[in-house]
Amino acid sequence: MGSKNQNKDHRRGRAQAKGTAPNASKRYTPPVPREVKRSPAWFPWMLLSLFIAGILAVIGNYASFFPASPSNWYTLAGLVCILTGALAATYYR
16 A cells, blocks of 8 residues: 555655746846825725715615616615725725
8 A cells, every 4th residue: 555655745746946936037126116005186086086976876866866867877876986986996005
């Protein structure tokens, strides 16, 4: 039984030579400056306004605040605003 396990172990070797890194670059890459990582001052206000506009569109639709409401288009517009704000929030720094 021991010979079967030994035969399997010889196939579990290293993929690369010991002490080497895969595709290691020899070039120095400087860190990104802080000025580049900052979001503009208007960005958080845009996020907040998209969230609020989306919430108001959904609530206003069900409260029959808009003409011809309730309509799926008002709900869709509100959800698009909320989703756009959520996706944009992932880029905020």
